[in-house]
Amino acid sequence: MKYFLSTLYLQPLLKGFFAVETFFYISGMLTSYSALKYTGGDYRNLNKITYLLLRYLRLTPQLILFMLFMTLLPSMFDGPIWSPLMKSISNQCSKTWWHNLIYIQNLIDIDNMVFTIN
Known part of the structure; x- marks a missing residue:
């Protein structure tokens, strides 16, 4: 051992x-x-406003690319488990995408966060 x-x-x-x-x-x-x-x-x-703005501009492009990828991904592949799983993820993302862009996804509607598997 x-x-x-x-x-x-x-x-x-x-x-x-x-x-x-x-x-x-x-x-x-x-x-x-x-x-x-x-x-x-x-x-x-x-300057707190400038610091937060620069942080927002540094983090948000990756988040936008991730959400775009999660929107395009369901149509790229197929399978018995793939379609229902990706459809649920895509539906959650289409409902709450704006929560993520202003970084409040953990504060409101936590049952419909982007890329959570129920």
């Missing part, structure tokens, strides 16, 4: 939570670094 648990193939499964913590640490550090660079070290120089 000791040898099995120490194999290289099982390590991503056993140590996966360290990868998530490392991702959060690095993303927080980069956000802090960019905020400090933008403000020159003085928090009073931080």
